[in-house]
Amino acid sequence: MHYTGTIWRPPYEAKSLLIEVTAGCTHHKCKFCTLYDDLPFKFRMTSLEDIEADLLESQQQIRTxxxxxxxxxxxxxxxxxxxxxxxxxxxxxxxHHYYPECDSIGCFSRITDISLKSDKELKELSNLGYDGITIGVETGDDNALAFMDKGYTANDIVEQTHRLDLANMSYNFFYLTGISGAGNGVNGAIESAKIFNQTNPKIIGSSMLTIYPESKLFNEIKNGNWAEESELEKLEEIKTLISLLNIPVYFATLGASNAVWIEGNLPTDKKKMMSHLEKVCLPDNESKLRSYRKNLKHL
Incomplete structure (x- = not known):
């Protein structure tokens, strides 16, 4: 199989067959991101020949x-x-040639990737099985999006996901708790809720910002241009976001970056989720949560 570097996939794709079609990121500018630093290049497409070879190899194994x-x-x-x-x-x-039983095809997408397709193309891709696209929107806070060099605005999130809705292509969000910075977490959650409430994600997975020395964000901190939220502020941010979301969505803290596990279907489980967060948002827990963050060697 043609896998390159560390392979990343959402936790909810654990049972999916993974086929590499690209390696690296076309944007590769987000100040917090170090996920693809192990690659000697920024971005590379996998050839159709290699993709077909992987489909054949996996088919031969699975059919046993x-x-x-x-x-x-x-x-x-x-x-x-x-x-x-x-x-x-x-x-x-x-x-579909190698796996005629395959119902759907998923992948990661940037908001800007959606804008590259016409409405007709999105609809035809949906008909071909593309569905459950995972988008790392990170936040609906325009100040944070601009500072982190995400390359799109909060309104772009609404505009492009509406186009996916029209194409009947479902999608999931990843929210990056802590991206707004110290003193701005609650406001970031408020701005994000305003944006997310205008969209229709099936899942909102919340990961928690963890800053590594290799990142551009680390240098911004050293230069005094940005400060990290405390662990308790990050939890207050999640609590605020959950409290303000009024769309039907499965919300969960996904991945090792989260020291606190929370999940549920909104709005049904909102009170239960809020209650759990209130129990862990205690001053005495800051040092324990911070220790977890400092000792998190890799996402």
Whole structure:
């Protein structure tokens, strides 16, 4: 199988067959991100020949397990949805050739990747099985988006996800708790809720900002241009976001960056989730939570 560097996928894609179609990130400018620093290049497309070889290799292995069906395939790479319509179509056609039982195809996408497709192309990609796209929107706080060099605005999130809605292509969000910086966490959550409440994600997965020395953000901190939220402020931020969300969505703290686990379906489980967060948002817990953060060697 043609896997390059560390392979990242959302926790909820654990049962999906992973096929690499890109490596690295086309943007590669976010100040907090170090996920693809182990690659000797910024971005690379996998050839259709290698993709087909991986589909064949995986098929030959999986077919030795009687009764096993591949219902979902997740295309890995930082943002495979950046690939143009024809390329994504060719990949889908090969997937359906080797796995006719496959119902859906997912991948990571940047907001800007969606804007590269016409409405017609998005609809046709949906018809080809693309669904459950995961978007690292991070926040709806425009100040944080600009400072972190995300390359889009909060309104772009609303505009482009509405186009996915029209194409009948579902999507999930990743929210980065702590991205607004010290003293701004609650406001960041308020601004994010305003944006998210205008969209229709199936899942909002919250990861928690962890700053590594290799990141551009680390240098911003050293230069006095930005300060990190305390661990308790980050939890207050999550609590604020949950309290203000009024859309039906599954919300969970996903991944090792979260020392506190919270999950539930909103709005049904809102009170239970808020109650749990209130119990852990205690002053005495700051040092314990901070120790967890400092000892987190890798995401």
């Amino acid at each position: 397990w009687p009764g096993t069906q591949v219902k979902r395939i997740y295309l890995v790479g930082a943002n495979p949805f950046v690939l143009n319509y024809e390329h994504l179509k060719n990949i889908a056609e090969r997937i």
